[in-house]
Amino acid sequence: MRLKKCIVAIAIILLASPNFHTIHGKSSLPSYFCWCNIDDVDYTTPAKNQEPCPSCEAYALVAALETLVQYKVGYPFGCDLSELHLFFCSGGTCKWGVDIKEAAQYLVDYGVPDEGCFPELHRKFDMPCNLTLPDWQNRSVRIKEWGWVENSKEAIKKALIEHGPLAACIYVWKDFYYYHGGIYRHRWGRLVGGHVIAIMGYNDTGGYWICKNSWGRNWGEDGWFRVAYDANIFIKRCYGGTGILYIDGVYGNLMPDVPKVYIVSPKRYHTYVLGREIPSLLGRIFIQNGVPRIIGSMPVIINASNTVKVEFYIDGKLAALDTQPPFEQYINAPFGKHELKVIAYASNGNISWAGIDFFSLM
Secondary structure (H helix, E strand, O other), rough: OOOHHHHHHHHHHHHOOOOOOEEEOEOOOOOOOEEOOOOOOOOOOOOOOOOOOHHHHHHHHHHHHHHHHHHHHHOOOOEEOOOOHHHHOOOEEEOOOOOOOHHHHHHHOOEEEEEOOOOOOOOOOOOOOHHHHOOHHHHEEEEEEEEEEEOOOOHHHHHHHHHEEEEEEEEEHHHHOOOOOOOOOOOOOOOOEEEEEEEEEEEEOOOOOEEEEOOOOOEEEEOOOOOOOOHEEEOOOEEEEEEEEEEOOEEEEEOOOOOEEEEEOOOEEEEEEOOEEOOOOOOOOOOOOOOOOEEEEEEEEEEOOOOEEEEEEEEOOOEEEEEOOOOEEEEOOOEEEEEEEEEEEEEOOOOEEEEEEEEEEE
C-alpha cells in the first residue's frame, strides 16, 4: 500500500477510537489532508460551471462522487458524471435549486450516469429528466449511504478522511464573487445569499479549508478557493441538517465502455465571424447571456474518444455524418437561436451526446 494510503488508513483507525481527538495531548489528525494530493496523486476532477441554473447542490455532490470513484478505481481517469441528471431527476428546478437531501438519497436509490447520458447545456430553464439516454442505469454510479457532519473543525476534518469530500452550505457575500486567490475572509459587501460547494481538504499551517466551486475555472484559483477556518462561512443549519453532508460506499459501473464527446467550438461567451473566434463583448443584447454567436459558416470542433462515428444535428435534424477523426464539420444556420447536438458512437454500439445552444446572426 502506498504511503499516503497507509496514512489515510491509520487515520481512519484512529478516528474510530473514542479517544481520537487527542494522543498525548495533541490532535490525532494530520496537519494537512487533501483529496487533491494523496501520495502526490490528484483524485479530484476539474472545476465545472453550473451557470445559469442554480444547481450547485448537484455540482457539489458530483464533485465529491467523481473523486471517490477515481480513488476507488485507483487512479484518475477523467471521471465525468452528469450533474444535470442528478439535478433534474431528483426534483431540481432552475427557480431555486434542489433539496440536497433529495439529491443525496437519489444517489442511494438510483445513482447518476456519466456526462454523455445528459450533458450540461447551460440553459436557464428546467429540462425533463427523460433527456437522459434510455440505458443510463447500466452506466451509473451509486452510493450506499449519506449523512450529516457536525459543523465543527475536528468533525469536518475527520469526515474528510473517513468518508471523502464533503458538500457544504456556505454564505455568499458580494466580495466572494471577486475572489481571485489567497485565503478568503469576508471583507466587504452585503450578504447576497447561500451556495453549496465541495470541501476537498484542509491545511492547519495556513489555517484554511481547501474547496472546489462550480463557477468555472476562470473564477478563483482555477475554480477552487481556500477559506480561513475562522471565516465563519459555513451555514450552521441548512436543508434541515448541519449544512455539511458526506457520501460513502461507492459502487456501480465506475468506468463504462462508452464514448466521451465534448464540443470544443463553438464555445460560450464567444463570437465567430466566418470561423474566426473572438470574445463576445456586447453582453446580453437580445440574446441569452453566454450563448455563442455565429456569423457565417464555421467548423464545429469536438473532442471525441472511444468513437467511430459522429452525427451532427441542428434543431433535431441531421446535418452531417463523420466517420473519420477529428470529426469536424461546418455548420451554417439561418438567423435566430438554434440547438447544436452531436452524438458519438462507440464500436460496441454505445452512444453519448453533447449539445450547445447558439445564435446565428446571418
